[in-house]
Amino acid sequence: MRRLFRLVMALLRELADENAYQRHLTAHGLTHSGAEWRRFSEQHLRAKYAQAKCC
Amino acid sequence: MRILRYFFWAAVAGAAGIGLGGIALHRGEHINSLWLVVAAACSYATAYRFYGKFIAARVMALNDERATPAERLRNGHDFEPTNKWIVFGHHFAAIAGPGPLVGPVLAAQFGYLPGTLWIVIGACLGGAVQDFVILFASMRRDGKSLGQMAREEIGKVGGLIALVTVLLIMIILLAVVGLVVVNALKGSPWGTFTIAATMPIAIFMGLYLRYWRPGKVLECSAMGFVLVMASIFAGRWVGQSASLAPVFTLTAMSLAIAIILYGFLASALPVWLLLAPRDYLSTFVKLGVVTMLAVGIVFVRPELQLPAFTRFTDGTGPIFAGKIFPFCFITIACGAISGFHSLISSGTTPKMIAREWHAWPVGYGSMLLESFVAIMAMIAACVLQPGVYFAVNSPAGIVGATPEAAVATISGWGFPVTVGDMAVLAHNVGEQTLFSRTGGAPSLALGMAHIFASSGGGQAVIGFWYHFAIMFEALFILTIIDAGTRVGRFMLQDLLGHVAPPLGRTSWMPGVIATSAAVVAAWGYFLVQGVRDPLGGINSLWPLFGISNQLLASIALCVATTILLKMHGAKYMWITCAPLVWLVGATFTAAWQKIFSPVPAIGFLAQADKLEAALRAGTAAGTFPAQAAAQTATQTLIFNARLDAAVCGVFMVLVAVILVDSVRVWAGILWGSRDRKLHEAPFVVSRLQAEEL
Numbered sequence: 001m002r003r004l005f006r007l008v009m010a011l012l013r014e015l016a017d018e019n020a021y022q023r024h025l026t027a028h029g030l031t032h033s034g035a036e037w038r039r040f041s042e043q044h045l046r047a048k049y050a051q052a053k054c055c
Numbered sequence: 056m057r058i059l060r061y062f063f064w065a066a067v068a069g070a071a072g073i074g075l076g077g078i079a080l081h082r083g084e085h086i087n088s089l090w091l092v093v094a095a096a097c098s099y100a101t102a103y104r105f106y107g108k109f110i111a112a113r114v115m116a117l118n119d120e121r122a123t124p125a126e127r128l129r130n131g132h133d134f135e136p137t138n139k140w141i142v143f144g145h146h147f148a149a150i151a152g153p154g155p156l157v158g159p160v161l162a163a164q165f166g167y168l169p170g171t172l173w174i175v176i177g178a179c180l181g182g183a184v185q186d187f188v189i190l191f192a193s194m195r196r197d198g199k200s201l202g203q204m205a206r207e208e209i210g211k212v213g214g215l216i217a218l219v220t221v222l223l224i225m226i227i228l229l230a231v232v233g234l235v236v237v238n239a240l241k242g243s244p245w246g247t248f249t250i251a252a253t254m255p256i257a258i259f260m261g262l263y264l265r266y267w268r269p270g271k272v273l274e275c276s277a278m279g280f281v282l283v284m285a286s287i288f289a290g291r292w293v294g295q296s297a298s299l300a301p302v303f304t305l306t307a308m309s310l311a312i313a314i315i316l317y318g319f320l321a322s323a324l325p326v327w328l329l330l331a332p333r334d335y336l337s338t339f340v341k342l343g344v345v346t347m348l349a350v351g352i353v354f355v356r357p358e359l360q361l362p363a364f365t366r367f368t369d370g371t372g373p374i375f376a377g378k379i380f381p382f383c384f385i386t387i388a389c390g391a392i393s394g395f396h397s398l399i400s401s402g403t404t405p406k407m408i409a410r411e412w413h414a415w416p417v418g419y420g421s422m423l424l425e426s427f428v429a430i431m432a433m434i435a436a437c438v439l440q441p442g443v444y445f446a447v448n449s450p451a452g453i454v455g456a457t458p459e460a461a462v463a464t465i466s467g468w469g470f471p472v473t474v475g476d477m478a479v480l481a482h483n484v485g486e487q488t489l490f491s492r493t494g495g496a497p498s499l500a501l502g503m504a505h506i507f508a509s510s511g512g513g514q515a516v517i518g519f520w521y522h523f524a525i526m527f528e529a530l531f532i533l534t535i536i537d538a539g540t541r542v543g544r545f546m547l548q549d550l551l552g553h554v555a556p557p558l559g560r561t562s563w564m565p566g567v568i569a570t571s572a573a574v575v576a577a578w579g580y581f582l583v584q585g586v587r588d589p590l591g592g593i594n595s596l597w598p599l600f601g602i603s604n605q606l607l608a609s610i611a612l613c614v615a616t617t618i619l620l621k622m623h624g625a626k627y628m629w630i631t632c633a634p635l636v637w638l639v640g641a642t643f644t645a646a647w648q649k650i651f652s653p654v655p656a657i658g659f660l661a662q663a664d665k666l667e668a669a670l671r672a673g674t675a676a677g678t679f680p681a682q683a684a685a686q687t688a689t690q691t692l693i694f695n696a697r698l699d700a701a702v703c704g705v706f707m708v709l710v711a712v713i714l715v716d717s718v719r720v721w722a723g724i725l726w727g728s729r730d731r732k733l734h735e736a737p738f739v740v741s742r743l744q745a746e747e748l
Binding site for chain 1: 130131132133135137138140141144145148149150151152153154221225228232264265266269270272273276326327330331335338339342388389393395396398399402403534535538539541542545600604
């Protein structure tokens with residue numbers, strides 16, 4: 001049950017781009033800040049919404 | 056142990072056969088919805104375990120030793136090896152839109168059986184195969200898009216046609232989903248207020264995420280959800296307020312103009328302000344509602360009220376005209392097979408797959424889950440009394456503009472309904488009327504509200520659940536509209552950039568505004584056309600959308616067949632060729648009938664001729680100002696019918712070209728006159744550790 005909960009939370013964090021942000025911080029050796037989130041989200045969201053959403 | 060497995064799968068396959076046989080042969084008494092659930096779930100399990108695995112093991116020869124692009128090109132952004140169930144959820148959230156909900160509701164006019172069989176069989180043998188093979192192909196090609204693969208494997212023409220087809224489909228898709236929202240909200244102050252409230256809520260979420268609690272998306276989405284729920288409660292109060300209700304009671308045309316303006320603004324505004332927070336919210340609400348609906352159906356086990364077949368199998372349906380073949384197969388696209396999925400399967404998903412075998416549950420499995428969503432939508436539509444279902448979904452142009460005329464027509468078809476029944480139902484859900492609310496969304500919301508209210512609360516909460524369902528549908532349709540307009544703008548800029556380079560720059564504001572306006576004008580034109588259509592618009596726009604979507608699936612299956620042919624010769628080409636042949640047959644027949652059928656309710660050109668004949672008769676009768684306005688409106692309808700015929704023709708020509716090009720390539724490969732070179736990335740041994748996932 002705990003494993004399922006962890007999996008659901010991981011999925012929600014992936015859908016919320018929170019995991020992608022963590023990966024971004026880890027990959028570039030950065031720490032979280034408002035400015036860093038804004039930089040990440042601008043770049044990430046621009047790429048995300050350049051692709052079609054399904055019907 | 057092994058023998059137990061054999062028995063288990065024999066039992067599952069047997070249950071699938073009994074379930075499908077049961078719903079196919081059952082006549083007379085009402086059938087319980089659990090029959091559909093068991094038949095579908097056991098068919099999916101059997102198809103997944105045997106057919107999906109056969110394709111994975113024998114045809115694709117998936118190999119976990121081979122590094123995927125997520126591992127080889129890992130960059131922490133789009134290329135990232137991810138847990139297979141997370142990729143599954145991500146992929147499912149991306150492919151599941153309004154299509155699997157609306158299509159089955161519309162196709163229920165034939166009865167529950169044709170649509171249900173097509174959803175189950177189409178998904179197992181067509182849709183899941185297409186998604187899986189395209190995902191596999193993209194994964195072996197560093198995550199390349201469908202257009203890039205078409206160019207490499209078939210030729211330059213294929214790539215260009217894929218791009219143009221996608222742009223045209225986007226335009227029709229945005230118009231038709233916009234029309235679904237318009238028809239759900241017209242004359243509904245409660246619904247309109249709730250949807251209008253999601254915009255300031257989304258902007259609040261955008262500001263919250265950017266400035267107050269950066270990065271806290273889940274926390275922010277939870278707050279947004281609470282606010283949206285509060286807006287549903289507030290909507291009831293607004294709908295009953297003498298001063299506020301008129302402000303939020305809009306006509307179809309006013310709503311269409313509001314949606315067009317919204318689409319333009321949302322596509323030009325920064326994504327973090329409106330689009331992204333709304334998308335987060337709609338994704339979570341969508342997954343939650345789908346889960347709730349599944350639990351609700353199993354818990355309530357409602358009986359289906361619609362028969363297996365209705366009298367409209369003869370092609371005289373009020374919701375859309377045409378016989379089961381080919382129109383059932385283009386009305387239900389998402390849920391059975393959808394070309395749009397190939398864009399997702401060759402988009403983000405292949406860049407997240409950690410091991411090749413994960414493509415099996417992600418590619419094949421998530422399409423089966425979407426198909427199950429379509430089954431649930433079919434159940435939600437069929438639990439309504441047939442008279443109510445047709446009263447809600449039939450346009451006033453067919454059943455009559457007054458409630459008395461509508462119930463007389465519908466009861467005359469053998470589906471009894473009274474003005475009183477409809478008035479009580481409308482009152483219970485907090486609406487002024489439910490007659491002629493075409494588009495599928497209101498009847499789906501009624502069915503969902505019926506299931507949710509039967510789980511607890513009864514008639515006292517049915518109004519809340521109805522508006523919750525409308526909010527759920529409108530929320531992600533509006534997300535598709537703003538995201539789709541933005542994507543359409545990028546595509547147009549990409550195309551125009553070859554002619555006028557400044558227009559191709561996404562940072563040049565005049566270019567952004569001009570191309571956004573062009574895309575919005577294109578889908579806005581079709582939306583207004585649908586609103587003005589006396590037959591409700593869905594009759595003409597949904598088939599156009601279905602045809603375009605299925606033709607995109609044909610392109611994807613052409614690419615998939617070419618790849619299988621290059622891998623194995625003719626041995627396994629039937630896997631993608633069989634659904635391709637069926638799809639081309641159904642879609643070209645539908646497109647041909649939509650253009651050339653002599654029946655005005657079906658053929659666009661016959662419709663234009665009929666209107667022209669009426670116009671000539673009207674012109675001879677007199678020239679009063681009211682008549683002049685009516686004549687102008689009729690001329691517009693004639694033009695629109697011919698435009699729809701032309702759009703349909705363009706789709707046919709584009710796909711015929713890529714089909715001919717593909718057949719030329721296949722013949723060359725089979726006769727040995729053409730190179731069988733695959734454009735796969737080279738084999739690299741995977742070094743991914745299990746704990747990394």
